[in-house]
Amino acid sequence: MTDPGLILGLAFRILVAMLLGAAIGLERQWRLRTAGIRTTALVSVGASLFVVMGAVGLGQDPGADPTRVAAQVVSGIGFLGAGVILRDGFDIRGLTTAATLWCAAAIGSLAGAGMEIMALIGCVAIIATNTLLRPLGRFVNGRQRHGASPQQADDEEAATDYMLEVVTSDKSEPRIRAMVLQAVDRPEYTLRSLDIRPGKSSQTKVLAGVSAQHAGSTAGLEVAVQRIGLDPKVTSSRWWPAESDD
Structure with missing residues (x-):
């Protein structure tokens, strides 16, 4: 692969993956969660690199299936996400952060596949989910505590x-x-x-x-x-x- 135009195009995809991944991680780091800017950016860049490898590198082999590389990214990110899930008594912490890492890998895969616009739309959707839907979650939890018995409310708090x-x-x-x-x-x-x-x-x-x-x-x-x-x-x-x- 020596075409300068192709190299610049692939470099742009990776740059987009890094920037969008960092934008997703900014919200997590601002809230002092486990995975921050660098972690989500690396997950997004890594997914982008794997997709580029499958589409450009292995895609030149007639017997290779580039889609299998992207599929392995989806399953492989689960091991990283499991590392941020912690059990605290009867509570489970880190599920949202793990899901965010999984979504960051999807953003990187889209960028690596050359779907930068969809990656940007997905990034906006992820950030909106982690921020705009937060008040709704608090409202639902408050309604549940309000309708629960005093003993149940004490346990939840x-x-x-x-x-x-x-x-x-x-x-x-x-x-x-x-x-x-x-x-x-x-x-x-x-x-x-x-x-x-x-x-x-x-x-x-x-x-x-x-x-x-x-x-x-x-x-x-x-x-x-x-x-x-x-x-x-x-x-x-x-x-x-x-x-x-x-």
Whole structure:
């Protein structure tokens, strides 16, 4: 394969797969989920490369079936998706993230097959599903809890997720991060995620996602915000209930 036009065309397909995969992962990383921008971008690019290999590379062999490569991508991504699914007591976490990875592979396959417009439409549909349908899911869950018995409602709200955010300077980030980890190291909390994000004017955000064993267990977070907020290098500190979906 030495045709420059063909090479540029295939490179464009791979670039589209990478950009669309990164766009899908942006929503996941913003919500501090397991698979972020790089993971979904790599899944999309990998699927695109496999499809290109099957369509262009193996397609020149009369006895080869390029469609089998795409089919193996669909089944093979299941092993990667299974790695982000976690069992937490009676709850299952990571299903939405695993489904998003599966969809990212589909976007990469479309881009690799030269269907860039369909890949773009699919990317928009995936992002819309993960964002616009979220309020509908919360509404349905709220209606279910409202119609359930008090004991059932207590069981459904047994685990509640919270986010703790601290804004500090770049130089003080390691020390403040250690303070945040120490603050959430309590029997009633389980640390789910820890993310460091750059802010404005040489500031850094330290975001910790924690799960409480019981709804309303926020006393520890209140104490953490008060103590960490006393540090002169801390610009602001706060906590809020986080969404407990995947």
